[in-house]
Amino acid sequence: MKLEAVFVDRDGTMGGSDQVEYPGKFKLFSFTLSSIAHLQQCGVKVFSFTNQPGIARREAHVSDFEQEITAFGLDGLYLCPHLHGAGCCCRKPAIGLLEQAAHDHQLNLSHCAVVGDRFTDIVAAHRAGCLSVLVQTGAGQDAIGKAQAKEWGNINPNYVARDLPDAVDWLLQLK
Structure with a gap:
């Protein structure tokens, strides 16, 4: 499979915790920059998906996140700024952000992957036809335990990874 792009959730996957931490307070995990670079060196675009x-x-501004993502070296940012329940088409598990990225970068979503620590990431990947990897950092352990209680309990990630480097290794071995 030709892996074109990986969409990486921010909070709990790239860094931080299972809580939202705004730019300026958000800290990357020690392995995040090397994981992003490894994907990019293999010709895979890497986008934030949050x-x-x-x-x-x-409480924050889009420009704060744009500056942060640029500093992290990602290829772009796809962000939903809306409240839960706003009915937008971009808040995960909706796939509006993935569809926008596919349009912007001429991506075939069936050749893309989503890496995240919540089942909303996994459901969005499933709905868009992407591969999905659930990491056990952030809220990942809790997400595994709660999965069967959710309405999407029959949707499972393609892989459960310890962390982002494990996810990257798994994705690249598919290439």
Whole structure:
């Protein structure tokens, strides 16, 4: 399979914890930059894929996230700024962000992957036809335990990884 792009959730996957941490307070995991670079060196685009309702609550600004993602060396940012329940088409598990990225970068979503620590990431990947990897960092351990209680309990990740480097290794061995 030709892996074109990987969409990486921000909070709990690239760094931070299972809570939202805004730019300036957000800390990457020690392995994140090397994982991003490894994918890019293999010709894979890497995008941030995140829900950030604090923007709607005026606790942060889109430009703060754009500056942060640029500093991390990612190829781009796909962000939902809306509150839960707003009915938008971009808040995960909706696939509006993935569809926008596919349009912007001429991607075939069946040749892309989503890596995240919540089942909303996995469901979005499934709905868009992407591979999905659930990492056990952030809220990942809790997500595994709660999966069967959710309405999408029959949707499973393609792989459960310890962390982002494990996810990257698994994805690249498919290439």
